[in-house]
Amino acid sequence: AAPVVVSSKIDTEGAVLGNIIALVLEHAGIPLTRRLQLGPTKIVRTALLAGEIDIYPEYTGNAGFFFSMADDPLWKNAGEAYAKARDLDAANALVWLAPAPADNTWGIAVRGDVAAREKLATLEDFARWAKQADDVKLAASAEFVESAAALPAFQDAYGFTLSGDQLLVLSGGDTAATIKAAAEGTSGVNAAMVYGTDGAIAALDLKVMADTKHVQPVYQPAPVIRKAVLDAYPQIAALLAPAFAGLTLPTLQQLNAQVQLEGLDARSVAEGYLKAQGLLG
Amino acid sequence: MRSPAGRQPAPFLRAGSGLDGLPLLICAIALAALLLGGFVVVAPNRLQSGTPLSLWQAAGPGGAGALLALLVVIATLAARPALRFRRVLIGLAAGGLMVMSLALAGSAASEQGLAAGRLTRVSLGAGFWTLFMAGLLLLADGAEREPSRANKALPLLATLLGLAALLASGHLSQLSLAREYAVRHQAYLDELVRHLQLTGAGLALALVAGGAIGLLAYRRPQRAGPVFAVLNIVQTIPSLALFALLIGPLTMLTALLPALRQLGIAGIGPAPAILALGLYGLLPVARGVHAGLSAVPGAAVEAARGMGMTEGQIVRHTLVPLALPTLLQTLRLTLVQLIGLAVLAALIGAGGLGTFIFQGLGQTAADLVLLGALSAIALALLADTALRGLALLFTRGPAR
Amino acid sequence: MRAAGRLARRPVVGVGAVFLGLTFGMGALAPHLGFLFPEGTRLVYTRATFPELVASHALLTGSASLIAIGIGLAAALFATRPSGRAYAATLDRLGALAQTFPPVAVLALAVPSLGYGDLPTAFALVLYGVLPVMGAGMAGLRSVPASVLEAADGSGFSPAGRLWRIELPLAAPILLAGIRTSVTIGIGTATIGSTVGALTLGSPIIDGLSGDNPAFVLQGTVLVALFAVTVDLALGEVQRALPRRAP
Amino acid sequence: MIRFEGVSKSFGGAKAVDDVTLSVARGTICALVGTSGSGKSTLLRLVNRLLEVDAGSIRFDGEDVTRLAPVELRRRVGYVIQSVGLFPHWTVERNIATVPRLLGWSSARIGERVAELLDLVGLPPGLHARRYPDELSGGQQQRVGVARALAAEPELLLMDEPFGAVDPPTRRGLQDSLIAIQRRTGTTILLVTHDVEEAIRLCGTLAVLHHGRLLQTGTPASVLTHPASDEVARFFGGPLLGLNRLKALRVGDRAHVADPPAAEGEPIDTDATLETALARMVAEGRSRLPVRHLADGRSGVLDLADLVRP
Amino acid sequence: MIRFEGVSKSFGGAKAVDDVTLSVARGTICALVGTSGSGKSTLLRLVNRLLEVDAGSIRFDGEDVTRLAPVELRRRVGYVIQSVGLFPHWTVERNIATVPRLLGWSSARIGERVAELLDLVGLPPGLHARRYPDELSGGQQQRVGVARALAAEPELLLMDEPFGAVDPPTRRGLQDSLIAIQRRTGTTILLVTHDVEEAIRLCGTLAVLHHGRLLQTGTPASVLTHPASDEVARFFGGPLLGLNRLKALRVGDRAHVADPPAAEGEPIDTDATLETALARMVAEGRSRLPVRHLADGRSGVLDLADLVRP
Ligand SMILES: Nc1ncnc2c1ncn2[C@@H]1O[C@H](COP(=O)(O)OP(=O)(O)OP(=O)(O)O)[C@@H](O)[C@H]1O
Numbered sequence A: 001a002a003p004v005v006v007s008s009k010i011d012t013e014g015a016v017l018g019n020i021i022a023l024v025l026e027h028a029g030i031p032l033t034r035r036l037q038l039g040p041t042k043i044v045r046t047a048l049l050a051g052e053i054d055i056y057p058e059y060t061g062n063a064g065f066f067f068s069m070a071d072d073p074l075w076k077n078a079g080e081a082y083a084k085a086r087d088l089d090a091a092n093a094l095v096w097l098a099p100a101p102a103d104n105t106w107g108i109a110v111r112g113d114v115a116a117r118e119k120l121a122t123l124e125d126f127a128r129w130a131k132q133a134d135d136v137k138l139a140a141s142a143e144f145v146e147s148a149a150a151l152p153a154f155q156d157a158y159g160f161t162l163s164g165d166q167l168l169v170l171s172g173g174d175t176a177a178t179i180k181a182a183a184e185g186t187s188g189v190n191a192a193m194v195y196g197t198d199g200a201i202a203a204l205d206l207k208v209m210a211d212t213k214h215v216q217p218v219y220q221p222a223p224v225i226r227k228a229v230l231d232a233y234p235q236i237a238a239l240l241a242p243a244f245a246g247l248t249l250p251t252l253q254q255l256n257a258q259v260q261l262e263g264l265d266a267r268s269v270a271e272g273y274l275k276a277q278g279l280l281g
Numbered sequence B: 001m002r003s004p005a006g007r008q009p010a011p012f013l014r015a016g017s018g019l020d021g022l023p024l025l026i027c028a029i030a031l032a033a034l035l036l037g038g039f040v041v042v043a044p045n046r047l048q049s050g051t052p053l054s055l056w057q058a059a060g061p062g063g064a065g066a067l068l069a070l071l072v073v074i075a076t077l078a079a080r081p082a083l084r085f086r087r088v089l090i091g092l093a094a095g096g097l098m099v100m101s102l103a104l105a106g107s108a109a110s111e112q113g114l115a116a117g118r119l120t121r122v123s124l125g126a127g128f129w130t131l132f133m134a135g136l137l138l139l140a141d142g143a144e145r146e147p148s149r150a151n152k153a154l155p156l157l158a159t160l161l162g163l164a165a166l167l168a169s170g171h172l173s174q175l176s177l178a179r180e181y182a183v184r185h186q187a188y189l190d191e192l193v194r195h196l197q198l199t200g201a202g203l204a205l206a207l208v209a210g211g212a213i214g215l216l217a218y219r220r221p222q223r224a225g226p227v228f229a230v231l232n233i234v235q236t237i238p239s240l241a242l243f244a245l246l247i248g249p250l251t252m253l254t255a256l257l258p259a260l261r262q263l264g265i266a267g268i269g270p271a272p273a274i275l276a277l278g279l280y281g282l283l284p285v286a287r288g289v290h291a292g293l294s295a296v297p298g299a300a301v302e303a304a305r306g307m308g309m310t311e312g313q314i315v316r317h318t319l320v321p322l323a324l325p326t327l328l329q330t331l332r333l334t335l336v337q338l339i340g341l342a343v344l345a346a347l348i349g350a351g352g353l354g355t356f357i358f359q360g361l362g363q364t365a366a367d368l369v370l371l372g373a374l375s376a377i378a379l380a381l382l383a384d385t386a387l388r389g390l391a392l393l394f395t396r397g398p399a400r
Numbered sequence C: 001m002r003a004a005g006r007l008a009r010r011p012v013v014g015v016g017a018v019f020l021g022l023t024f025g026m027g028a029l030a031p032h033l034g035f036l037f038p039e040g041t042r043l044v045y046t047r048a049t050f051p052e053l054v055a056s057h058a059l060l061t062g063s064a065s066l067i068a069i070g071i072g073l074a075a076a077l078f079a080t081r082p083s084g085r086a087y088a089a090t091l092d093r094l095g096a097l098a099q100t101f102p103p104v105a106v107l108a109l110a111v112p113s114l115g116y117g118d119l120p121t122a123f124a125l126v127l128y129g130v131l132p133v134m135g136a137g138m139a140g141l142r143s144v145p146a147s148v149l150e151a152a153d154g155s156g157f158s159p160a161g162r163l164w165r166i167e168l169p170l171a172a173p174i175l176l177a178g179i180r181t182s183v184t185i186g187i188g189t190a191t192i193g194s195t196v197g198a199l200t201l202g203s204p205i206i207d208g209l210s211g212d213n214p215a216f217v218l219q220g221t222v223l224v225a226l227f228a229v230t231v232d233l234a235l236g237e238v239q240r241a242l243p244r245r246a247p
Numbered sequence D, E: 001m002i003r004f005e006g007v008s009k010s011f012g013g014a015k016a017v018d019d020v021t022l023s024v025a026r027g028t029i030c031a032l033v034g035t036s037g038s039g040k041s042t043l044l045r046l047v048n049r050l051l052e053v054d055a056g057s058i059r060f061d062g063e064d065v066t067r068l069a070p071v072e073l074r075r076r077v078g079y080v081i082q083s084v085g086l087f088p089h090w091t092v093e094r095n096i097a098t099v100p101r102l103l104g105w106s107s108a109r110i111g112e113r114v115a116e117l118l119d120l121v122g123l124p125p126g127l128h129a130r131r132y133p134d135e136l137s138g139g140q141q142q143r144v145g146v147a148r149a150l151a152a153e154p155e156l157l158l159m160d161e162p163f164g165a166v167d168p169p170t171r172r173g174l175q176d177s178l179i180a181i182q183r184r185t186g187t188t189i190l191l192v193t194h195d196v197e198e199a200i201r202l203c204g205t206l207a208v209l210h211h212g213r214l215l216q217t218g219t220p221a222s223v224l225t226h227p228a229s230d231e232v233a234r235f236f237g238g239p240l241l242g243l244n245r246l247k248a249l250r251v252g253d254r255a256h257v258a259d260p261p262a263a264e265g266e267p268i269d270t271d272a273t274l275e276t277a278l279a280r281m282v283a284e285g286r287s288r289l290p291v292r293h294l295a296d297g298r299s300g301v302l303d304l305a306d307l308v309r310p
């Protein structure tokens, strides 16, 4: 049979998760081609739909955007979100395999020293600070600023607004860039958009504001595979399930940190994780 | 034959007089940068920006002294225009400057890295780069002005050998750049090859199509204007936009003709990248071919025809050999340009050295960005030097 | 009158009109283009209006181009004067080296010292814009026939007078071609400034690429391509209109 | 050898060559003279079909040139182009060998021929064979151009101002070489020149062109003695026409049998020009010169008064 | 007016001008002749300090040129460059006005002057003033170059082969214009030429250069009658030197008082050259010409035999 084309998104976590998938399949003797870190979501998703790639890790919450129903509250519940994504994509002959428990949701983090000074722990604190002080400056990607589910949702729920001057918008920006901007205070930035699983948050002394009102959808990573390929290799579902099940938030953060902070190769990080889980024999 | 009054050379350029200003200037700039900028930068981890260490702090009095001594040697050589082999010596010293500064940075990285633990990163600082660039420019300038081919090549080869030996020795392994490379040496090789493949394919496309267009424009001068106007517009479209624009139509095309997919043509990946690179190469190639052919003296062509050469023989024996310098120059410029542009291919999933740049951007890991960028630059410089050398072989020695 | 008529038939007018029309009309047009894109695509770019994007892009490229032209021209002048001729090759090489550096990398490396926003973008643009101007300036100044220079000296022009009245006018066509290249490259390169917080026409493109939105990509792409082509054609018009000969 | 019949050629409406009829006999040299733009180069290019006639015909050895394949024709016809046109990327040797190589001569034969030709045009092969055109002076380049055209022993040689850009002494040397070469090989030559003296010195026939029309043909002596029109007279020096006539006439034409006592001094040859004779008289301050041999074997004298005999 | 004293100039070791001492008197024309590369152009460039002497001095009106500011000096000295060098982006008018504008003349005065000069060089201002150099023929361009050099009524005119690239009839016309201009303005002229006839026709003094050294100076007649060396003789025609001498000598030098009966026919002027006289004799088949007026007012005759008088 034709080799399975394994892909992933271009970011760090994509690299780690993609390598986990590839290593597991490889270990099971399934022939495969790696096209990891192919590009941003759009590219990878298009490629999957076009059949140019066969499997890649996607976040459950993103299904809301694929099917233009991001406003639906069901995305905020992990189980419902996964089930909904799986059901919706069945029409595209795609199968969502079992997701990881880690939730890579959007959040806002503040510089440690600022958080201590202003006594900030939750997004409610952040809203209070944002309302009274005008030195707040948040670095974020355009997507975070624009997408109704992200910053606007936080602003609605917690009752604050950030003016244009208080935002540093990086087109296509990844959290690594926003985190670094906040950590180093470049251009006056002191707060950053972050993902739940980011590895650098703690190391760079940033404090994540707790989302006490659960504003965000759940973004659990899960392998998405073309049905035709899964039919050809039905064992893939069972092979990947334990590998993803072990990916708790701290574990995934730690894996990401190994890549981002220590600069280790995503493949060896994935290998280390799988070995530790006893999945590579 | 009446000789037209040649441009008078500036008096101080006359052979054997005055001192050589350029090396002195470069040395002065290098010295200033060393005194003001950091030689290496020590960062607490891979993501954060670090604090610069001066040459003195990084390399100790011995290393700093040795580097300064080399600068003094170059300056002294520059001030002695009468010396035989002066250019070769300056070239060798410049190469020595490059190798030695890299070696010192490597040592500094080992010491600092060992001192401060696993996460610490030691990167190359502005002072180092200025020094390295100074060496490179001196080397290039010397090679260009030196008339003898052997003396041109000697310092270049010696420097390349020195750098290669330094790399192979593992002395640099603690530099952040080397550590980035070390964790992805397998992927690095793949992407490098990928980059070359993309560039090569794009170049081939540009050469075939652009060459044909250039020839056509030479044969039919009245069509040249409109053809170049259209090519010019293609060239004007921003690269990012062109790459992005090609995704749509190609995806549609492969949807309509699934057979294309068997050939590896797809909306993302190499196909649009190669196409875009080819399109960008079109104008320079066509223009170069046209200019090269047009510059062949009409008298030589008429003489060839009058001798009874067939059209094919005229092309082979007269047009191509006489246009060759321009053609090689075109090849060189196009190749260098495409090597740079191919970096963007990573954005649309075609791989190449751009992968590291965009990964590095995503992780804000400056040294990963540098790994990709420097590789692309080194590739471009190598291609440039190799094709210059080739051009030198094809232009005959004495009279030029 | 006839001249105006002739100008109206030049491509720059048509392309420019389309560009301006789209700049101001994109907001109104976009909602009707749903059929082009997958269902559910957001059709109207909201972070900034297109006139804002174009204005900001133009300001950024305009100022960077002016600086690049200034530096390039100064370097070309220096490299063609007797005292600077020895430095010509090195200047040329330095410019070429600056151009081989991928612009994205320049941005990434410039941010720590220059911060985010227009500044690092302008820096990259200047870096890219200098070489074409410098190269064309040198080529243009060198293309002035030696006999003309000798005649100028023999007539008793001062060095500055010779430069201003003889050399620059004769070099102008080639020089302008270089400026044209430099400015169009600048317009294209400015798009990536959006990744470091500058507001440009690249913002919709890159947001679109990373945010799964082909509509944004297309809008940005079309506008920036039209912008570049319009400016290129307009400069071409200037080049044509430039008195090949001075009165 | 070569015959133009009613040949015309226009460029975009303007007639460059207008109804020219002219024959050049085998083994002779014919000069095409005329002011700039009178159609001389165009006429040459019509012969080897670098251009095609609009009307009329050109016969080469009795055969219409349009019947001959251009490439074959050109290999039989040597062509010295107005602007020299050496191949700058080839050595002198290789330049001269162009046509022989095209004809596939053996390299030994080519080598011999090149050496011979270089000798003929006065460039020692050892010194010059391996040089490149831009290492030669203008005059040397032109000589190489002539040698290149002669290489394959062409039946016909077309020369377009072959010595146009050379200073007077060098030019005289080249003319002497050309005369020697032509004597040896018997090649037919059609020569374009601006230089009246050159035309008279080298050529058996003059053909005067003006605005594309042939104004007059004939031997130098007849053209100079009886110019057909003011145009022709003007071309040959206007008020100085008479002097140019002395270049065309020879001592033998005017000398008479020596009425003893014969004149003193070194005798002059019968085929020296009257101009040379006059120059000697002026230089030596004498009005009578001894003549070496008259046509009938007797010796004679030339008097100053003989020069102005009508 | 201009005096070279022991002037030398080397380029990279090779001496282009070697110890030249030469004076040119105010209001005269001096020709610099010599083979290619003999240092003629270099000598001119030393005068207006486009080059600087290595040794020796050049005095302009008694003042050492190195004492004068180059820009001022050049505005006082007209310079016709060997390769014409018109400013391609300026009209003919503007080209000619170059130096007057630099000197800040009023535009009315400039306009007048330009029209006058165009007339002088035979280009009707109405037709040519607003044309650009590339719309002119080569000869017309050279005339504009001459007019430009003359514009500000320079005290000294340096001309480097001013009519080098022009066919013989046109060239004669230009020489006539130059003579007329010089007569009118009394400008001192230093003229480089390859053309022996031109040198003899135009100049009161010849200076013969060879490999940078000055071989001989003197009037054309004296140089041609008594060449100082073989080199000089060779330059002036070798065997034909005698004929060239006739170009330098005038009817008045040789004519004698008419022994009645005077000769028939149209009389010839005393300042016509002997060459012209000879040409008439040959053309008319006569050996005696009447001469219009001798220096002392009486009329005379010129005999053929007078031409060869030692
Ligand atoms: N390829 C061409 N296209 C158009 N006109 C041409 C072409 N070749 C020659 N002519 C014109 O034909 C006329 C004759 O040109 P030709 O070159 O034969 O003159 P020529 O007698 O050789 O002049 P010269 O002595 O200057 O070489 C000129 O008016 C010239 O402009």
Ligand SMILES: Nc1ncnc2c1ncn2[C@@H]1O[C@H](COP(=O)(O)OP(=O)(O)OP(=O)(O)O)[C@@H](O)[C@H]1O
Pocket: B002, B003, B006, B007, B008, B009, E011, E012, E015, E016, E034, E035, E036, E037, E038, E039, E040, E041, E042, E043, E082
């Ligand atoms: N700028 C220069 N650099 C080096 N050599 C030069 C330069 N100018 C002239 N020469 C050399 O000096 C010598 C005299 O040159 P010059 O131009 O004065 O000759 P010329 O008599 O004017 O010759 P022509 O009649 O060919 O114009 C030549 O050997 C020439 O090669």
Ligand SMILES: [Mg+2]
Pocket: D040, D041, D042, D082, D160
């Ligand atoms: Mg011709």
Ligand SMILES: [Mg+2]
Pocket: E040, E041, E042, E082, E160
């Ligand atoms: Mg000269």
